[in-house]
Amino acid sequence: MNLLVPTADDGGFHSPSIDEFFPQVLLFADTPFEINRIILIRFIAVLAIVLLFWLGTRRMKVVPGRFQSVVEMGLDFVRVNIAEDLLGKKDAKRFLPILATMFFMVLAMNLTGIIPFLNIAGTSVIGVPLVLAIVSWITFVYAGIKKSPSGFFKNALFPAGVPWPVYIIVTPIEFISTFIIRPITLTLRLMMNMIVGHLLLVLFFAATQFFIISLSGWFTALGVFTFAFGLVFTLFEVLVAVLQAYIFAILTAVYIQLAVAEEH
Amino acid sequence: MLNAFVTAAEDGAAHNPILPATYDIIWSAVCFVIVLVVFWKVALPRLYKLLDERGAAIEGNIAKADEAQRKAEAALEEYTAQLADARAEAGRIREGAREDGKKIVAEAKDQASEEASRITTSAHAQIEAERQSALVSLRGEVGSLALGLASSVIGESLDDDKKATAVVDRFLKDLEASETTAAGNK
Numbered sequence: 001m002n003l004l005v006p007t008a009d010d011g012g013f014h015s016p017s018i019d020e021f022f023p024q025v026l027l028f029a030d031t032p033f034e035i036n037r038i039i040l041i042r043f044i045a046v047l048a049i050v051l052l053f054w055l056g057t058r059r060m061k062v063v064p065g066r067f068q069s070v071v072e073m074g075l076d077f078v079r080v081n082i083a084e085d086l087l088g089k090k091d092a093k094r095f096l097p098i099l100a101t102m103f104f105m106v107l108a109m110n111l112t113g114i115i116p117f118l119n120i121a122g123t124s125v126i127g128v129p130l131v132l133a134i135v136s137w138i139t140f141v142y143a144g145i146k147k148s149p150s151g152f153f154k155n156a157l158f159p160a161g162v163p164w165p166v167y168i169i170v171t172p173i174e175f176i177s178t179f180i181i182r183p184i185t186l187t188l189r190l191m192m193n194m195i196v197g198h199l200l201l202v203l204f205f206a207a208t209q210f211f212i213i214s215l216s217g218w219f220t221a222l223g224v225f226t227f228a229f230g231l232v233f234t235l236f237e238v239l240v241a242v243l244q245a246y247i248f249a250i251l252t253a254v255y256i257q258l259a260v261a262e263e264h
Numbered sequence: 265m266l267n268a269f270v271t272a273a274e275d276g277a278a279h280n281p282i283l284p285a286t287y288d289i290i291w292s293a294v295c296f297v298i299v300l301v302v303f304w305k306v307a308l309p310r311l312y313k314l315l316d317e318r319g320a321a322i323e324g325n326i327a328k329a330d331e332a333q334r335k336a337e338a339a340l341e342e343y344t345a346q347l348a349d350a351r352a353e354a355g356r357i358r359e360g361a362r363e364d365g366k367k368i369v370a371e372a373k374d375q376a377s378e379e380a381s382r383i384t385t386s387a388h389a390q391i392e393a394e395r396q397s398a399l400v401s402l403r404g405e406v407g408s409l410a411l412g413l414a415s416s417v418i419g420e421s422l423d424d425d426k427k428a429t430a431v432v433d434r435f436l437k438d439l440e441a442s443e444t445t446a447a448g449n450k
Contacts, residue, residue: 022279034287046295050302057310062321075311093312097304105299122295126281127288131296188282195281 013210016202021125021195042122045108053104078103078249086253087260091143095256098139102132103249106190110241113198114234121241124194126187133186136252137179144259152259186251193244197237204230407432 027035056071064072078100083092109122123129144152156178157171204226211223411428 018279018281021281028287032286032290034285035291039287039291042291042295046298049299053302053307057307057314060310060314062314062318072311072314075307079311097300097308100303100308101296101300104303105296125288126284127292128295130284131289131292135296191281 013214014202014206016199016206018195020120020198020202038120038122038125041112041118041120042109042128044118045105045112045122049104049108074104075100082246082249082253086250086257091256091260095139095143095253098135099249099253102136102252103245106132106248107241107245110194110244111238113194113241114201114237119201120198121194123190123244124198126191129187129190132190132248133183136186136248136255137183139252140255140259141179143256147260151262155261156259182251182255186248190244190248193240197233197240200233201230201237204233403432403436406436410435 021038023037025034025036026040027033053071053075056067057075060068060072079092079096082103083096083099086092087095105128106123109128111121112118113121113124141152144156157174158167159170159174162170208223208227208230211219211226215223407429410432414431
């Protein structure tokens with residue numbers, strides 16, 4: 001399957017399918033270290049992050065230049081708008097490495113979905129969303145237990161101001177929502193957004209290809225139409241990429257904040 | 265929607281997007297760890313170091329500005345004081361000059377009047393002296409004239425000087441007395 005040219009097969013209409021997300025294995029087949037195209041794209045995204053933030057913070061000056069300003073703006077967005085706003089300065093410093101990693105990793109791997117020749121989001125396969133959701137889960141449970149083990153579970157499972165018989169119902173619900181639903185929703189929200197975004201783009205551009213090249217004639221007009229939609233949705237995907245990264249990081253921050261809060 | 269994907273997956277190569285593959289998890293975890301280490305050990309410490317430096321720089325600048333402000337205020341105060349001193353000094357000098365001037369004028373006046381009176385006095389003395397000498401010489405001449413005249417009138421020489429002089433003196437005394445009375449009568 002060639003993702004660079006989605007309709008390369010036979011001139012017919014290539015309908016997008018879930019197989020897009022399971023391309024052929026390139027290296028280490030049949031080992032736990034298989035590498036396919038999407039894994040390579042993730043490596044590229046990681047490399048971009050490492051280069052950007054390694055080189056971008058290498059010679060930081062008190063009065064920043066242009067490049068440093070951009071890097072600082074990115075880091076300060078996570079530091080101030082996500083971490084410090086929700087957690088306060090002290091806790092923000094503790095959890096900022098995790099939150100910044102989540103934000104920039106999700107952002108970079110989302111953006112690969114619209115970068116030409118990469119064309120698929122690194123987060124559109126469950127691995128990254130799941131790993132990050134598990135990290136988020138471990139982080140907020142750790143934060144809560146570190147703060148006060150009894151207080152954390154009491155707050156999470158036995159919310160205050162409820163008559164005790166109601167706990168019979170409330171406690172299992174709280175348990176499921178806090179410890180099971182949270183990581184699942186984090187994972188699925190991100191992955192599904194990226195899968196659907198990719199399928200929509202494939203659909204529009206495959207249709208454009210089909211209308212203009214394979215059918216031609218009056219269908220060209222339709223092809224222009226689908227191409228325009230593809231373009232609009234590409235821009236929309238930029239928004240979704242940033243938004244999903246923001247949501248992932250800020251939800252994790254919220255979970256940590258709820259875990260370290262005295263009472264809620 | 266999930267069902268649709270699952271169905272689609274069953275139609276295709278039996279791929280289920282929500283069942284993670286081992287390699288997927290492993291490589292995702294590797295990616296996560298790499299990015300985490302970069303942020304945790306490199307990027308964020310550098311960022312915090314920079315923020316501290318920037319904070320210190322700003323505080324330093326504020327302190328510097330305060331210092332400069334204080335210095336400027338001190339200098340202003342000093343200048344004001346100096347200016348006031350200078351004004352007072354100038355006033356004193358002016359006052360002194362005025363007094364000196366007055367003194368000089370008064371001295372000059374005194375000297376002038378002294379000089380004037382001295383000149384007047386010496387003039388008076390000279391006049392008096394000249395009058396006296398005139399008087400004496402006049403008296404001598406008038407005496408000899410009168411004696412000559414009298415000698416020729418009486419035909420006899422009045423050579424006895426003692427006598428002659430006494431006569432002349434008496435005559436002149438009379439003359440003076442008559443003059444004085446005339447002057448007194450005037």
